[in-house]
Amino acid sequence: MPVHKQSSQRLQQQGLALDTDRQFFRCLRENGPMSRAAISQLTGISRPTISEAAGRLQGQSLVNETKKKTQNKQGRAGILYEINANRGVTLSVALDSQHIQMRLTDLAENIVAEEQFKLAALNGHAIPDYDVEAAHVPSTRIDSSEAFFQKLTTMAEDMVARTKSAVLAIGISIADPVNSETGQVLPLHGAPFPLAHDINFPSLFASMFHCPITIDNDVNWATMAERSQGNAIGEKNFMFFYFGRGIGAGIYINGHLIRGSSGIAGEVGYFKVDGSKNLQDYVVENQLGKALLENRSLYDHPAMDKIIHVISNAGILVNPDLIVIGGPLSRHDAFMKTLKDTIPQRTLMPTRVIASAMPDTAPLCGASAGAHELALASLGLIQHPE
Structure with a gap:
């Protein structure tokens, strides 16, 4: 032959x-x-x-x-x-201006360990805490990328060392725009997480754990978490809007996440809503968080009017079947009720509006799922994800 x-x-x-x-x-x-x-x-x-x-x-x-x-x-x-759950673990890391969240998951998708470290916020563009309990959780001020880098690496190394397991893959979520091709954080003006701008996260974690790494911004990961395990399971066309210390959107159309040419699609916090003022700054200046804390009606609140305007226009542009609202603000009943009552009337076709299934952990859950898929692909058990 x-x-x-x-x-x-x-x-x-x-x-x-x-x-x-x-x-x-x-x-x-x-x-x-x-x-x-x-x-x-x-x-x-x-x-x-x-x-x-x-x-x-x-x-x-x-x-x-x-x-x-x-x-x-x-x-x-x-x-x-x-x-074999003991074959190894995946590490997921979710970073924003207020938290370092980490999770270890075994090959059978069981959570092995989870830790959180609260940071004192440094960004004046961020929406203040509206949750009284969260606002009183002790936090640590970290002023430099070097100090942040040290805390991050120590947490990861200690957490993995306690499991005595090999790290199969890592998923990283950053509360900043990320070029998904290069893994580099894009330092846009007024970005919510400036401490991350000078750190090459893929190189950092690759040098520590010698495994494949996937990285994206927090809202994209949250969008994928809603699609795989949240309130958008089975949906082919939906948008996810995140409202926390930052504002952003994830766009999932025809079964695919839309990232744009540079990975910054969905940065709706930069939409101009009042002259040259963007949505993020407008919400901060009009003290939406204070109104939420005081349980005031939001129907006539100027910041809510701008938020509704942006979501509705995005809905007209993209034409999703569903709009999911996530982030800490989605836990507030008055916030969600105002959006549910008004947005369907302002889109060309009435669009369903629902709250996220995981308002505080969606980015971490998304990064965890992404790391697991990458681990399986690296082991030859599935095709490599897109």
Whole structure:
């Protein structure tokens, strides 16, 4: 047989084996522990082929045999397989002007550890805390990128060291515009998180943990979290608006996140709403946070009028089926009621408006999911994400 034909057949066999391994792993991921017979029945792949996949995956320490058994019709005990949670962890990091949030997740998607460190805000462009409890949580002032860098690396190293596990991949969320191609923070004027501007986060974490890294801005990660595990599951066309210390939007159209040519699509906080004044500064100057704390009606509040104007115009431009409102302000009933009552009337087609399922943790949840997908891709268990 010609060498090139043998090579072609070998590649084809390897491709079929890889596809079988991926289907086997996906069954465990979606259904929990399963037997080879159950996986064969679910996938339509022959039992001998499934058994070969089990051997390969066990050989790579990606799956384990459980102590539990299942019985078939003949009364024989069948082995149940599960994902090897101890194969390694993924690290997710969410950074904004007020918090460092970190989470470790094992290969079976269990949260292993989670930590948060509160920063004293330095940015005068940011919307002040409206949550009385959050405002009284002790915080630490960090004035330089160097000090921030030191705190960040110490937290990550200590957290990973306690697990004694290899880091498979890292997902990073930054509350600033990010060029998703290069991973560099784009230092726009008035950006909400200036401490991040001088740090190359992909290089920093790659040098620490020697694993693949994915990075994006916080609102894009929050958008993807809503799509995968929040209130926009199954939606193909929706917008996510974040209202916290900063304002931004995520745009998910025809099943894809829209980032723009430089990764800064959705920066609605920069929309001009009063002469040369942008939405972010207008909301701060008109003390929306104070009105929320005092439980005042927001229907006639000037900042709410500008917010409604921006969301409605964005809805007209993009024409989503759904608008999700996230961030700390979405926890406030008066804020959400005002948006739900007014926005559907101002878009060309009435558009549903709902609150986020995770107002405080969506960026971290999104980065965690992104890190897990990257880890699976690096292990050959799924195709590489876009």
